[in-house]
Amino acid sequence: MSNYDVCIIGGGAAGLAAAATLKDNYRVCILEKNTVPGKKILASGGGRCNITNASAEGLEETVEFFRGLGLELYCDAEGRYYPYSNQSSDVVALLLASINNKNTKINTGFSAGSIRTEGGKFCISDGSREITADKVILAAGGKSYPNLGTTGDGYSMARSLGHQVNRVYPVLAPVECENMPSLKGIRAKGVATLLKDGKPVDSEAGEIQFTEDGVSGICIFNLTMSIKAEEGEKPLEAMKRYEISLDLAPDFTQEEVAARTSSMGIVTERLAQVIKPADLKDYRLKVKGTKGWKQAQCTAGGVDLSQVNMDTMESLLIPGLYITGEVLDVQHKCGGFNLQNAWLTGIKAARHINGI
DSSP, rough: OOEEEEEEEEOHHHHHHHHHSSTSOEEEEESSSSSOOOHHHHHHHGGEEEEEESSSSSHHHHHHHHHHOOOOOEEEETHHHHHHTTHHHHHHHHHHHHHHHHSSEEEEEEOOOEEEEEETTEEEESSSOEEEEEEEEEEEOOSSSGGOOOSSHHHHHHHTTTTEEEEEEEEEEEEEETTTTTOEEEEEEEEHHHHHHHEEEEEEEEEEEESSSSSSSHHHHGGGGOOOOOTOOOOOHHHHTEEEESSSSTTHHHHHHOSSOOOOOTOOOOHHSSSGGGGTEEEEEEEEEOOOOTTEEEEEEEOOOOGGGGOOOOOOOSEEEEGGGGBBBBOOOSSSHHHHHHHHHHHHHHHHHHOO
C-alpha cells in the first residue's frame, strides 16, 4: 500500500490544474482510469480547447495560470479564449510538463471505485489496489462523453462519504423533436426560443442545425440548460410541456414574411419546401427529449454546493476532502465556462492545501 500527501482522483482539467498548482515537495498521485490523462481536454473545442471566456468569473486567474505554464492565449470576437496555437494537445502537454517536474506519480488505468476514511487517512481502491493519502482532491468529472472515461464515479464516491448528490442529467446536447420532418443536414441562422407550457423560458441566437430526429447547434445546446423535470415530476411527462420556437427570419417582420409567396430566398430551397412564409417567425417543434450522455457536453446536478466551501473547495463534512469540477452541482452554457469551472476549482483546492 502506497501513502501520499495528496491523492487526486481524475486526470482531467480540474485534476491536472490542481497537480500543476500543488507545491513541488508534496508526494502526490493522480489516479486516472484512462491510459492517458487529459482525454476530454484533447477532444474539447473541436481539438482547439476553448479554455475560458471573457465573461467568466476568475478569468484573470486562469489566464495567468496558463501563462505561468508557458501557454499563450487569444480571445476571439465572441469572448472565447483558446491556446494561441489552436491545439488542445499543447494544453495537455504543458500541464503534464509542469507536473513531471514535481514529486507526482500518475497512475493510469486506475479506476477508483471506492473511498473511505480510516485512521485519519483516506483509502482509495480500484478493487485490487489501494492507496492512502492525507488529503484527496475529487476531480473525477461528470457523466458526459463516457467513452472518454467520465462515467459518474465521483458522485458515488462523494455520496459514500455522506454528501448530498443532486439528480444528474445530460445538458448541452442535441434535442429530439416529435414528428420531425426530413431536414437532416440543413443549417440555418436564426433565434431559438424554448417554451414551457407555451411561455418563453430562454432564447438563443445562432446557427441551428437540423438532424435526423431534431435540432442541434450551440444555441440549441444552451437551451437544454432549462429543459428539466420539476421535483417529483417524471422526465417523460416533463418533456411534454416544452416546445422550441424557431425564428428563421430574425431580420424581417412578421408582415414582411407573411406577404411572401415562398420562404425560399430567406431560407434554403429544402427548408422552404417544409416551412411556409407565415411560419418563418415561429416554426414550432415539440420537444421529445435531449440526447443522452454520449452526445452531451456537460452534466447538470452533482454534489450540493451547501456542503462545500466554494472559496477553498474543501468539503464541509469531511476535512481534507476537496471536491472540484463537474462533480459539483455547477453547470454553465457553452463558451468555455465549464472548463473555467474545472481549472479554477482545481487551482483553488491546491492553493488551500498549499496554505495560500
